[in-house]
Amino acid sequence: MLSFFNRLSLEARFVIALGLPLAALFWLAFSGAIERQKLAVNMAELESLTRLAVEAGELVHVLQVERGMSAGLLGSAGRHFSERIVAARDSVDRQVARFIEHLEAVDIDALSTQSRLMERTSRYALPQDMPQAESRYLSFLRDLESVTALFQDVDALRQRTDALTITSQDAVSHYTRITRELNVLVGRLTHLTDEGTINRRLGAYHALLMAKELAGLERATLSDALAENALSPAMYRRTVELVGQQAAYLTTFNGLADTSPRERLFSALSQPELQPLNAFRERLLEQPGSVSSGPAPEQWFTWQTAKIETIKAVEDGLANDILATAQRLQEKARIDLAKYLAVTLLVALATVGLSFLILRHIQARLTLAANVFQHTQDGITVTDPSATILDLNDAFTRITGYSRDEAIGKNPRILQSGRQDDAFYRALWQQLTSSGSWQGEIWNRRKNGEVYAELLTINAVHDERGKLQNYVAVFSDITDRASEHQRQLEHSAYHDPLTGLPNRMLLSDRLQHAIATSRRTDKELVVVAIDLDDFKTLNESHGHALGDRVLELLAKRLHAALRDGDTLARLGGDEFVVVIEELGTVQEAETVLQRLQQETSSPLCIGDVTVRCSASFGATAFPEDGVDADTLLRHAHQALHQAKLNGRQRLQWFDPQQERHQAALSRLVQRLETALANHELQLHYQPKVDLSSGRLIGAEALLRWQDPRRGMVPPGEFLPTIEQHPISITIGHWVIETALEQIERWHRQGLTLTVSVNISALQLQQPNFVASLRRHLARHPTLPTNGLELEILESAAIGDIQRAGEVIRECRALGVGVSLDDFGTGYAALEYLKYLPAERLKIDRTFIRDMLEDRGDQAIVKGIIGLAKAFDFRVIAEGVETEAQGCRLIELGCPEAQGFGIARPMPAAALLDWHHQWQPPISWRSARHSTA
Numbered sequence: 001m002l003s004f005f006n007r008l009s010l011e012a013r014f015v016i017a018l019g020l021p022l023a024a025l026f027w028l029a030f031s032g033a034i035e036r037q038k039l040a041v042n043m044a045e046l047e048s049l050t051r052l053a054v055e056a057g058e059l060v061h062v063l064q065v066e067r068g069m070s071a072g073l074l075g076s077a078g079r080h081f082s083e084r085i086v087a088a089r090d091s092v093d094r095q096v097a098r099f100i101e102h103l104e105a106v107d108i109d110a111l112s113t114q115s116r117l118m119e120r121t122s123r124y125a126l127p128q129d130m131p132q133a134e135s136r137y138l139s140f141l142r143d144l145e146s147v148t149a150l151f152q153d154v155d156a157l158r159q160r161t162d163a164l165t166i167t168s169q170d171a172v173s174h175y176t177r178i179t180r181e182l183n184v185l186v187g188r189l190t191h192l193t194d195e196g197t198i199n200r201r202l203g204a205y206h207a208l209l210m211a212k213e214l215a216g217l218e219r220a221t222l223s224d225a226l227a228e229n230a231l232s233p234a235m236y237r238r239t240v241e242l243v244g245q246q247a248a249y250l251t252t253f254n255g256l257a258d259t260s261p262r263e264r265l266f267s268a269l270s271q272p273e274l275q276p277l278n279a280f281r282e283r284l285l286e287q288p289g290s291v292s293s294g295p296a297p298e299q300w301f302t303w304q305t306a307k308i309e310t311i312k313a314v315e316d317g318l319a320n321d322i323l324a325t326a327q328r329l330q331e332k333a334r335i336d337l338a339k340y341l342a343v344t345l346l347v348a349l350a351t352v353g354l355s356f357l358i359l360r361h362i363q364a365r366l367t368l369a370a371n372v373f374q375h376t377q378d379g380i381t382v383t384d385p386s387a388t389i390l391d392l393n394d395a396f397t398r399i400t401g402y403s404r405d406e407a408i409g410k411n412p413r414i415l416q417s418g419r420q421d422d423a424f425y426r427a428l429w430q431q432l433t434s435s436g437s438w439q440g441e442i443w444n445r446r447k448n449g450e451v452y453a454e455l456l457t458i459n460a461v462h463d464e465r466g467k468l469q470n471y472v473a474v475f476s477d478i479t480d481r482a483s484e485h486q487r488q489l490e491h492s493a494y495h496d497p498l499t500g501l502p503n504r505m506l507l508s509d510r511l512q513h514a515i516a517t518s519r520r521t522d523k524e525l526v527v528v529a530i531d532l533d534d535f536k537t538l539n540e541s542h543g544h545a546l547g548d549r550v551l552e553l554l555a556k557r558l559h560a561a562l563r564d565g566d567t568l569a570r571l572g573g574d575e576f577v578v579v580i581e582e583l584g585t586v587q588e589a590e591t592v593l594q595r596l597q598q599e600t601s602s603p604l605c606i607g608d609v610t611v612r613c614s615a616s617f618g619a620t621a622f623p624e625d626g627v628d629a630d631t632l633l634r635h636a637h638q639a640l641h642q643a644k645l646n647g648r649q650r651l652q653w654f655d656p657q658q659e660r661h662q663a664a665l666s667r668l669v670q671r672l673e674t675a676l677a678n679h680e681l682q683l684h685y686q687p688k689v690d691l692s693s694g695r696l697i698g699a700e701a702l703l704r705w706q707d708p709r710r711g712m713v714p715p716g717e718f719l720p721t722i723e724q725h726p727i728s729i730t731i732g733h734w735v736i737e738t739a740l741e742q743i744e745r746w747h748r749q750g751l752t753l754t755v756s757v758n759i760s761a762l763q764l765q766q767p768n769f770v771a772s773l774r775r776h777l778a779r780h781p782t783l784p785t786n787g788l789e790l791e792i793l794e795s796a797a798i799g800d801i802q803r804a805g806e807v808i809r810e811c812r813a814l815g816v817g818v819s820l821d822d823f824g825t826g827y828a829a830l831e832y833l834k835y836l837p838a839e840r841l842k843i844d845r846t847f848i849r850d851m852l853e854d855r856g857d858q859a860i861v862k863g864i865i866g867l868a869k870a871f872d873f874r875v876i877a878e879g880v881e882t883e884a885q886g887c888r889l890i891e892l893g894c895p896e897a898q899g900f901g902i903a904r905p906m907p908a909a910a911l912l913d914w915h916h917q918w919q920p921p922i923s924w925r926s927a928r929h930s931t932a
Contacts, residue, residue, distance in 0.1 A: 060213060068223055071220035226296065379474070399475070442454055452479045517582075529617070546609065616650060684908075742908050777816075812837060841867070886927075
């Protein structure tokens, strides 16, 4: 089937492809027209059934009149209504004829029957052989049979009434059966259609009919009672029931009818003409015996008839509304059918025309595509998902030498030259499968065996569902420029693009070669790592373009300073590496190193800008410091790092002892990272008290390490070692977060105090320190005011006095207190204190320890206390271990202290118990009073 379709012309394929949806379109249009035709027929049926319901209601009305007069005639033994009943019977006969006429107009086929319903054989009879409906109209047809069967006895009933051989109750019962069946018929009609508006209005119409029917029964009952001049208890109860049922049906009418019919009925029943009737009914219901003084039967009949006629007027208006609505629906259905047929015809014509234009456009586009495919200078192949060639162009034959017949049905691997290995093709297919395309250079072989280079692009083609359909390959012959390009690629792979110096890859190769030569010749070599100092600042000040120019000029200078055979490489950024070979001793490299230092320190003139640079050098020697290239480079960088730490702009030789220290630091850092993850780090808290009162004023959070193997590790064994390592910053943030959580926990337990944490110089110098602190505080919105205090080493503060001052001000703006720790050991100039807006000075323990025996220490303590007062700092002493030290501090004016003499650092859980039990020495209180 597919091969047959492929052999067809483009026009034939398009006609087939378009014909099927067009056929479907016409079928849908035809189906829609049939549905709308059915709707139009249903609306016509709806109009007929609605009119039949109205006629049935009219028939009920005239039968009610005849029923009332018959009851009055029989109740008065022929004295009343003998003349008026004749006209009433004529009205009934005429309405029966109209009802039968409209009944015959109903389309019985639409009611799912096989023959006409009303092929009358007599005036009131239905045909005996009429088949029953097999649809929802079956109950309706049965009701018709019941009504018409009752009509057959009307003539006999009239004769018995005229002969006064039947009681008024029996006559009323017979008439009531007929009107009840007619009312049931109307009730059926309210559910016979699917049109909600019609059904609701027919429901209101049926409720009004039932109310009027009950009013008629009331008319007949009281006509009989007035004629006999007596109201029996049974007739009284019947009258009460009829009045209540009328009210119920009128309530139903009000719930179903529209506003206008409801208002008309309310207005009609409120007319003055009906007041005598209402007054008589109320008196009769209250005093059943008042019938003897009531109106004449004809007068009552006239009153009640007037009320019924009033209801009838509203009923007629509602019937007209229902018929008008049914006619509008029928007309709308016919108009919709006509519109649908017209629109369908226009759509079909437009579809055919548009399809023709699309066919012409597609044909032109395909012709253009075919011309491009065949006349392009690039070779093109189209394959299936298994890479079998389905189509190719003339350029493919010209480039490869394979004809169309020779290539179609083959795999493109017939062109492989063997220069690329299997790994190359696996990578090609992996990328093509994952990303849907591949582009690159590839070496192939022509039919005559000649190898050529081509630039190849392969793209995967998927259908709209994402399923792979084809691969399209486009290639061009680039043999002439492939060799030059290959050389450029090799140079780019091994050289720095900015300076032209060897890159890391070529450096590694040359260094390995130099090591091999040194081993063979028993010569030494030196590897030097060079990094410019503050090159980032230079870039930010003058721009990256000038920074690149600096690197270019400096590379030329450094290269000129080397000997022939030495290697200068750039590893990236502002980092260079020099390999100095063929050295009898390491000392012979000193001359070269001096020239390199001189070149990096000499100013560089770039246009109108003069740039001064400096560089740090890290050097290592082979074979003393390493026996392979990676080790030598690592040692050179370690020495460079140490040169940076030692002040920059200097040469640092690799120190094996430093390497051991670095290895130990790495192990410690790794162990501390594990300790953080395993929750081995803890905070202990040392109380701070008011010396005079003994009141607990705060606590210092001190880091402890509970090692599973060693137990509690003293902080002096690990904190000094990591103070310059980034892990100290991580641990510092952990300390802050843990302390904040404990402050909140104590606050909930009723203890509010300030907790201080120690901040290292490295953490304080971080640009984001204040931002990080702000995030910590934000995670604890219920933190008490001034709950946290930072203790900053004096040496860290004066190391960068401007930065420290800014940080302290920002921290205090966040509500965090700041204390200068170990004050007196940093040798700060006194004027520095005015730049540091801290709250508290902390006297170092070294001065407190010997101040009772050493007058110099006591003088220093006294001087610090005086400075604190002068600069409006609070002051606290640490390291108080004896009662006498506390007394002396009180005498000198230092109100706060901490130390082993007060309490040792303790876990958070123990601090509450200590707080409740702590009592200061009596001598401290005495010292306070004597000072006062």
